[in-house]
Amino acid sequence: MLACTLNANAATRERLSLDRGWLFHQGDLVEPPIVGHEESYSNAKAGNAGGAAGNEYDDSDWRRLNLPHDWAVEGPFDPKANVAQGYRPRGIGWYRRYLKVDPADRGKYFELQFDAIATHATVWVNGNVVNRNWSGYNASYIDITPYLRYGDSLNTIAIRVDAEAMEGWWYEGAGIYRHSWLVKRSPVHVITDGVHATPRQVKGKQWSIPVEVTLNNSGKTTGDVTVEVTVFDPAGKQVAKRTERASVNVLATSAVKLPVTINDPALWSIEKTNLYRVTTRVLQAGKVVDETSLHTGFRTIHFDAAQGFFLNGVHVKLQGVCIHQDHAGVGVAVPISIWEYRLRRLKEMGVNAIRFSHNAVASEVLDLVDRMGFVVMDENRNFNPSPDYMKQLEWMVKRDRHHPGIILWSVFNEEPVQATEVGYEMVRRMAAVVKSLDDTRPVTAAMNGGFLTELNVSHAVDVVGSNYQVKDYDRYHKAHPNKPFTSSEDTSAFMTRGEYKTDKEKNLISSYDDDAAKWGNTHRDAWQAIDTRPFVAGGFVWTGFDYRGEPTPNEWPSVSSVFGIMDMNGFAKTAYYIHQVQWIKDKPLIHIAPHWNWTKGENVRVMVMANVETIKLLLNGRELGEQKVDPYRMNNFNVAFEPGKLEAIGYKGGKEVVRTAVETTGEAVSLELIPDRAQLTGDGLDALPITVRALDAQGRAVPLAQNEVTFAVTGGGRSIGHGNGDPNSHEDEKGATRRLFNGLAQLIVQTNYEAGDDVTVTATAAGLKAARVTIPVKRVAAVPYVEPADAPLTFVRSWRIAPDGDARPDPNQTLAAFDMNTWGWGSPPMRAAAGGKYHLYRASFTPRKNLADGTGLIRFAAIKGKAEIWLNGQLIGKKDSYAAAPLDVTLPAGSGKCEINVLIEAEAGQGSGIEGDVTIEPSK
Template sequence: MQSGRERLSLDRGWLFHEGDIPFPIVTGHQPSYDNAKAGSSSGAASADYDDSSWKLVNLPHDWAVEQPFDRNANLAQGYRQRGVGWYRRYFRLDPVDHGKHLEIQLDGIATHSTIWVNGVLSARNWSGYNSIYIDMTPFARFGKELNVISVQVDANAMEGWWYEGAGMYRHTWLVKRNPVHIATDGVFAAPVKSADGTWSIPIETTLYSTEQNLSTVQVESTLIDPEGKPVVSGHTETTVQSLRESIAKFALTVNSPRLWSVDQPTLYTVRTVVKRDGVVLDELTIHNGFRTIRFDPDKGFFLNDRPMKLMGTANHQDHAGVGVAVPDSLWDFRVRRLKEMGSNAYRAAHNAPAAEFLDATDRLGLMVMDENRNFGSSPEHLRQLDWMIRRDRNHPSIIMWSVFNEEPSQGTEMGYQLVRRMSASVKELDTTRPVTAAQSNSDLNPVNASQAADVAGFNYVYRDFDEYHRINPTKPMFSSEDTSTVITRDQYTTDRKAMLLDSYDDQVLPWGLSHRDAWKQVNERPFIFGTMVWTGFDYRGEPQPLSWPAAGSSFGIMDLCGFPKSAYWIHQAQWITDRPVLHIIPHWNWAGSEGKPIKVMVTTNAQTIALFLNGKPVAEKPVDKYEMVTFEVPYSAGTLEARASNGGKEVARFDVETTGAPAAIRLTPDRQSLAGDGYDAQPITVEVVDAKGLVVPTADVPVTFTLSGPAAIIGLNNGDPTNHEPEKGTQHSTYHGLAQIIVQSELAGKGKLTLHATSPGLNAGDASVNVIATAAPPAVAEISSQALVLMNLKRSPASANSPDPNQQLVISDMNSWTPAHPDALPPFRDGVFAIYRTNFMPRRADRP
């Protein structure tokens, strides 16, 4: 809790119903009258709906990933049915919260959603990728009364042609603040370096007030270094009108800060405090970083005045086993995998990512192209765009704002005018980064969208690079999406009928290039400042060029689990320059092919490769830094070794060895500990190994898992896009020797989790992970029993005489009967008797 505010998690204790619940048909005068009033929502949206049979779930939650594969479902959504679902969450507010500003924050719901709070229609949202902020202050209930959030999710609505999941798949929060407070996403503090080399932080603090009167407050911000020491402070005074926003502005001057970079991602903290007469009303801390970005139309991109090619990947947001309900710690895992490959950039395709992902890119040093989902200039489109900029503009990892991806109007006046308007909206909120767009054709048209962008992005339009640069010599440009080569992990022959794609980087779709050639097109042109390879990871849906039973893409440099494909080793060789890189493709298990030639590709950043089979020389070849080097090697079981040299001096060795038969299961956790906060999660790698401990790359075996200790299994997968096994449960097969299981700690967990894996005929595998007692984020208490509290009473006119309890009531009387609350019954003005009435339906469990 920061002074003056509480941010409480609402993730736990939701009730979920899969399927739609039709609203009751309204007939009659009184029901029609009531139906038109605020707070009188009916059906599952009403505050007193009977949800006692619903399923208890915690968020983030993706119900689509729990569905079986269905050939009749949309292949773009991974052959998973989506449909409509409902969520409800009960909570209480302490009477001391009365008078505070109370806001519900829903970070992401796929796809369209309608939200009611205490029966009051509070929000409708038309995108699955933006947050929803609801001021519930006017209709909050306090004390013993229950508050209830009801959410209808329509996941039949689609925004993309990839797997989007279904449900409340990001975090949820309740934020309590004083009446005068910092608005949500209300502090902007991006450092700026002036021409004379000095640094300043222009700080904008957006304030909001629900008080009755004008408020005069003091706003103070302090920059804090990575060790927690204050560096510099500044302040100003401003007035805030009732129910209005006010922006306080001032700047901090900073001398010689440590810079944020991809190699040393140094983060600072800005603490902003709002005071009145010395009393703290609100306090908020945000993280930022000092770095400069420059896009030169001839020389490319510069980070902190250092020339740097963007070596990036584009990615969707689903992961093995969990769908789009990705635990925060898996973002770290995915960022680390990309950085280990040599990547320094990331395109969030084609939508704003989770806030926790951007926290990871800030912390670990990965530059981001943040992308808007819906293209247009209507108030709704601009609202979604403005939300993204406000939420994300303090992140030093973000270097570009993208306003669209591959729009049909991109080569027309319409596309140009839309980008103009969207760019203007962005620059009202942030002028420190350029606006771009991912344009897939028509870039040479006399009028096209790229002309309204600061930076031109090209999707697959390699042929136009040179001509566009000639025509637009002052426009920076980059490859915003390229490659589109499809690979099945550890598969070395192509069989389209069996839905198998080889790993030699030659299964290129008609619009794309190989990983090797795509990088050459970028790297050979100084004016092309970088690439965003499609994609870093496989994702569900879009299985082209394959079809059923393939339910996921094969574009990834890594599979859905994050296991590397051959493209991973190609990019390591292309992108890593500070150490030797060496890898052999394929494995060396080719029983039955003795004496037959096997195609061998060696990926390396060295100059020369000498190949040896069982200690005997095979061949020595120079390396093409783009194409790598290939050999034809007659197969003989044993060890195939590559020796890399620069200038005649050996710099690295790598070998692959023919393995024995599968002998055991080996389990390897990503980390040795988990925080016992109920959120922390990590993948555990499942390997089939031989008696020597070598991974058997041809082993597809069933594995059963047993978990003991303070954790749970939340997902399983093996990276095979044709695999239809459930991703929830305790059983899964390996694919080409590998699988992944994801475990998550229990709330208040402490001790040790032990995962035990068995497979018929193999030695069992075990792995243990320490679960460290860790305080969970502050949270709103769960309501374990949805007791029916009768609050919506109506009182008859007062009477001097005791009324007849059997009298016929005029239900349609909307005027003389007045609303009444049990905790605050209105005083009688005349007489001493009255009748109170209400309508309710006993819950199923309470009925005889």
């Protein structure tokens, strides 16, 4: 049943979550080869998919779960698996779900939506292949209207996910890792992503939104409608409205243009994220039959070849990061609230630009980006202008073009043909498609060389994106002074959080920003090269966070990268504070690295990071030195360790404006739990990270603690994973325990659906005082969803029908395997007209495993006429009356495929037949 609807008007659009109640099997399910005449014939027919793709497959022993789901993160590490994928085996997996549709919805348009499935996916509905998708990063919108059954006959959705297929050289996860939806619409409706509403500046303070709405008509008659577009300002006040008449032919699409003018809009910027709502309604005979809304923003962007990037006419240096989409504990199945936490951590560091590398991110994340104030390089995954792959690029642009935060479309990352005519021609075609869909933003490509050849990709893009080519910045600009230029990827420096001595045998790298990949630079070098060149629009540090896979420069036992400014939990490394003092100018900041737990007399390198004029360092109140702040290199002191307090004081204009300190701590005596937020929302979706750390007797965090912590979560939530930032850890991310790594770990808790109770988390560790925290849960209405439907029934649907006759036929007669035409075909209800006395129906089915003990029934909703029920050549039941009536027959014990024959004797002059569903189900 459809548990909830989006609004009171049943005729308008309903977008219902399909996340609940999936069945999952890890591993492939291969059916025996098809060799017979009948099997071959049947296999080629619509709705007759075999095995786990089919309608009646026995999935009773499959695991039940809710989406989003990443099965790779649940598995063990394997040193023989792919290093690039973080040594996580991926493989094949199957999902199935049952869907019950109200007969009252007959005639509506039904669409399945999967926001992303890793990696390749084939989708069946009721045994019909309805979609094949060739990327783990784009959504699938699937019209399932023609295949649906209504009422008690459940619909079967089956999905085979091929996660052996790889698109990247990083951890990609496995499974349906973003949300799924069922969307119901009126026959005449706005297609998904069918509203193009990207604002343009006309002149001065006059702007327009040249709205274009694409309609579809799945109905049986021409749709004459009125399309209405209304624009609301950030305060919710209506500022524009336009209507147009449209006529949409049967099973056709039609585009309607409704340009609106907006005078003096509030501009969107990184600091003031003013968003306007564009609502589109479709009215038929005066009644609203479809409605959809999106948010957009008014802003100007310009890339200047000499001075870089301008937003609303104001120069902005792009202080950016590249990020992948996995997080500690959850893999790529990242709740949107955890994305909000990740983006907030970046904002606190001073980031104003993000490159979602190297693929389209979830649409909810772009909504967050618009609200929180970032500009974005939106990047295509597969570099290929062939039709299948061009569809992926078109999808990304259509879905994302209304977002004001997006300032660049990137068509590729680091392609071997980038310096050739082939690369140029491929990009020329892809850029043309982008421009046909959105010509308000420049196109770029992330090139790691080759932009100085005679003909290359840089000649086909609007803004040249450079990965790491610092040595060629000036050379390129001199050769092409009129071409806008940005670093699209830079740095690739190595740090292990909390480590300040490199130990190559243990795959640990110190956090003083001294180590970088041979193709890259340290954080300090990379930013200095960008910031001191006005023509370089900005940069995107590789990477904002550590991520699974690509553990360069290490391999096993390292399973995640160490490129991140933060670790996989969002815990800061030294690089975080280096960039923070470089990128935040409006408040004084100062930080010290490292911690102050060392051996007495040991010589310690102390790095002080500050955005003031001068700094002074003190140890136990004793001045150690004063230095002028170096905004690019930071400041360093060599200090002989002695226990106590190490302080750094920042001065501006000769006055103290900021100070910080690190202290020598004692041994850990207790645990502490620090929730990221004060409250959770009880919708089953909200999740929050909890920092776990160890304290000494004076309540100070112990930076070297490595204790193993056991978690217990009770009440209205559950643990969905944990991490500690150790790139060499092989701990179970879904288990009950996690070791602290250099003093820290992170637990992620998520509310249960319709949770009412608060969530209580307890953390214990041997020899330490336990910690306990209770997080209030706010009760809210559930996101509208489709109620999970169990499938205890097997529906016997595909029947052969013997010719009518007056002589009683042999119910078990043999039909030649190649004879597909002597007997007819049908599905219940099957009614024979008056005339012939005997009617014979034959079908096959395989009972579910739980019915093998003889506790099942063959249930006929109604049979008209006297009947004999034969199973595998044995008479197992009879009906002795002519009147239409239900019939239950006990299913004999046993397993495997069964052949059922139903012989019906008609009353003279009357019709007869199987008049309702035939199901195989438990007797109780």
